[in-house]
Amino acid sequence: MSEYRTYLDLNGNPIVNTNKIKILETAIDLFSRKGYSGVSIREITREVGIKESSLYNHFASKEELLGVIFLNFRRAIGEILLPPEMLRGALKQMIAEQFLQQGVINFKAHIDDPINARIWRIVTIEQYRDPLARSILVEDIIQRTLSFLESAFALMIEQGAVKPHPPKLLAAEYQYPLFGMITEYNLQKYLDQDTSAIEQSMADHIEFFLSHVRTA
Amino acid sequence: MSEYRTYLDLNGNPIVNTNKIKILETAIDLFSRKGYSGVSIREITREVGIKESSLYNHFASKEELLGVIFLNFRRAIGEILLPPEMLRGALKQMIAEQFLQQGVINFKAHIDDPINARIWRIVTIEQYRDPLARSILVEDIIQRTLSFLESAFALMIEQGAVKPHPPKLLAAEYQYPLFGMITEYNLQKYLDQDTSAIEQSMADHIEFFLSHVRTA
DNA sequence: GTCTATAGGAGGATAGAC
DNA sequence: GTCTATCCTCCTATAGAC
Numbered sequence: 001m002s003e004y005r006t007y008l009d010l011n012g013n014p015i016v017n018t019n020k021i022k023i024l025e026t027a028i029d030l031f032s033r034k035g036y037s038g039v040s041i042r043e044i045t046r047e048v049g050i051k052e053s054s055l056y057n058h059f060a061s062k063e064e065l066l067g068v069i070f071l072n073f074r075r076a077i078g079e080i081l082l083p084p085e086m087l088r089g090a091l092k093q094m095i096a097e098q099f100l101q102q103g104v105i106n107f108k109a110h111i112d113d114p115i116n117a118r119i120w121r122i123v124t125i126e127q128y129r130d131p132l133a134r135s136i137l138v139e140d141i142i143q144r145t146l147s148f149l150e151s152a153f154a155l156m157i158e159q160g161a162v163k164p165h166p167p168k169l170l171a172a173e174y175q176y177p178l179f180g181m182i183t184e185y186n187l188q189k190y191l192d193q194d195t196s197a198i199e200q201s202m203a204d205h206i207e208f209f210l211s212h213v214r215t216a
Numbered sequence: 217m218s219e220y221r222t223y224l225d226l227n228g229n230p231i232v233n234t235n236k237i238k239i240l241e242t243a244i245d246l247f248s249r250k251g252y253s254g255v256s257i258r259e260i261t262r263e264v265g266i267k268e269s270s271l272y273n274h275f276a277s278k279e280e281l282l283g284v285i286f287l288n289f290r291r292a293i294g295e296i297l298l299p300p301e302m303l304r305g306a307l308k309q310m311i312a313e314q315f316l317q318q319g320v321i322n323f324k325a326h327i328d329d330p331i332n333a334r335i336w337r338i339v340t341i342e343q344y345r346d347p348l349a350r351s352i353l354v355e356d357i358i359q360r361t362l363s364f365l366e367s368a369f370a371l372m373i374e375q376g377a378v379k380p381h382p383p384k385l386l387a388a389e390y391q392y393p394l395f396g397m398i399t400e401y402n403l404q405k406y407l408d409q410d411t412s413a414i415e416q417s418m419a420d421h422i423e424f425f426l427s428h429v430r431t432a
Numbered sequence: 433g434t435c436t437a438t439a440g441g442a443g444g445a446t447a448g449a450c
Numbered sequence: 451g452t453c454t455a456t457c458c459t460c461c462t463a464t465a466g467a468c
Contacts, residue, residue: 019451034345037254040443054452056445125341128406129250142400165424172417173424177389179396184358190344201388208381208389212428235433256461270434272463 005115007072010064020058022048024072025115027065032118032190035125036066066122070132073119077140080110081148088155096161096214099152100174100206111186120186142179146171162213170213177205221331223288226280236274238264240288241331243281248334248406251341252282282338286348289335293356296326297364304371312377312430315368316390316422327398333405340399358395362387378429386429393421 007015007024015021026047030039041062045052059065081103082090091099110116123141126133149171156162162170181202188195223231223240231237242263246255257278261268275281297319298306307315326332339357342349365387372378378386397418404411 017451032344035251035253035341037251038345041445042442050451051453052444053446053454057451062444121344125251125344127403128248128337128341129254134403138403169420169424173393173421176394176396176417176421177392179399180392180394183395183399187343187350187354201392204385205389205392208385233433257463258460266433267435268462269436269464273433278462 007068008075010068010071017058019048019050019054023050023055023058023065024069028069028115028118028122031066031069032121032125036062036122036130066126066130067132069119069122070136073116073123074136074140076110076113076116076119077136077144080106081144084148084151087148087151091152091155091159096156097206097210099156100210104178104202104206107182111182117186117189121190124183124186145175149175160215163215165213174206174209178202181205223284224291226284226287233274235264235266235270239266239271239274239281240285244285244331244334244338247282247285248337248341252278252338252346282342282346283348285335285338286352289332289339290352290356292326292329292332292335293352293360296322297360300364300367303364303367307368307371307375312372313422313426315372316426320394320418320422323398327402333402336402337406340402361391365391376431379431381429390422390425394418397421 007021009015015024023044026044027039030044030047041052041055045055048055055065059068094102111120123133123137127137128134146168150167153162153165153167153170153174157164157167181198185195185198185202188198223237225231231240239260242260243255246260246263257268257271261271264271271281275284310318327336339349339353343353344350362384366383369378369381369383369386369390373380373383397414401411401414401418404414
């Protein structure tokens with residue numbers, strides 16, 4: 001169990017009870033491997049070391065438990081991207097290359113946290129069954145990243161750092177390969193496989209992309 | 217139910233019994249929406265209109281049912297890509313653009329079949345729980361496509377149609393965006409949403425890619 | 433090949449004592 | 451906040467008649 005992470009409940013209050021945190025993290029682990037429907041309350045509480053009935057003192061239902069997991073993931077995702085109002089300032093201080101590399105570093109810090117990686121997998125597994133999982137995937141991950149990058153590339157073009165392609169096209173060309181590679185990265189991490197090849201592919205992609213769009 | 221599709225059982229024999237086919241297609245539909253663990257034998261047989269016990273006359277277990285679904289999906293996937301021995305001949309008759317566009321047409325024919333789209337979603341859902349789903353995703357979809365494209369780009373370079381980048385890099389740059397976009401396409405189809413934007417993104421990607429790598 | 437009947441366990445969830 | 455005890459439903463799977 002991660003010692004220093006804080007979780008919020010549905011009212012936005014920090015969760016302090018040790019068993020409640022244990023339930024959350026055990027559920028995250030099991031859901032990410034077997035899916036929500038493949039895991040029973042019984043299995044979670046057995047692993048935590050409490051009785052089934054005790055879980056209901058912390059969460060009203062199995063579904064609420066998943067809801068709290070997703071709520072906290074939304075918070076964590078929010079920290080990957082720079083706030084839009086800081087975009088212009090950041091791009092004044094960095095060249096395009098640095099800016100994009102910093103984005104990858106931020107993302108890597110996020111996904112290399114085992115808890116985040118697990119919830120990312122839960123979102124993938126549950127996207128067709130659960131509307132909340134789906135909205136996290138579509139709105140918080142895909143759309144948010146693409147529109148952030150669209151603004152960033154528009155600014156880079158304004159600065160003359162990048163050739164004047166449509167910013168939306170640049171965002172898609174830059175990000176979609178990374179989405180595909182992240183899926184693979186996440187699966188390899190799950191299997192404890194070596195991820196150096198796919199990480200190299202990510203780096204190669206950024207280099208290939210920039211070599212064709214930068215003005216310098 | 218699709219009238220003309222044929223399914224094979226685990227021994228490679230065609231499945232002719234109507235109820236057995238109904239069970240398969242009902243299971244495909246339900247698994248693709250709720251996941252394997254989220255669907256019961258009871259639910260499947262209720263929809264088919266038979267008793268639970270009758271299902272076991274056709275499939276030894278729920279797991280075997282999923283196994284037969286995956287077996288038939290492997291066959292269907294095999295038809296997307298050109299056999300490697302026909303690659304050289306095809307590239308003599310087509311320019312790079314035509315060749316890649318034909319690939320997208322082939323793939324679109326595959327994924328626009330509702331049954332294939334559903335099994336594609338089952339594979340996504342079950343990739344962490346089920347080793348067979350995982351091997352379909354990694355070996356039959358990702359690796360097979362990338363190594364096919366690597367050969368194709370190597371030939372295009374040989375023919376002078378494409379600039380001499382490493383073929384593996386070209387394959388990754390070409391295909392990973394499509395993987396990402398297919399995920400989105402498949403989700404939008406599931407939600408009966410308009411897919412024209414993401415389809416346009418696929419076309420834009422191919423054009424963007426070719427404009428930077430073709431020699432002409 | 434489909435049925436009725438049933439086994440035997442696992443599922444989510446609650447009541448009430450401490 | 452955790453426990454024991456319990457509810458009732460749903461689960462996969464089998465036996466045996468027709």
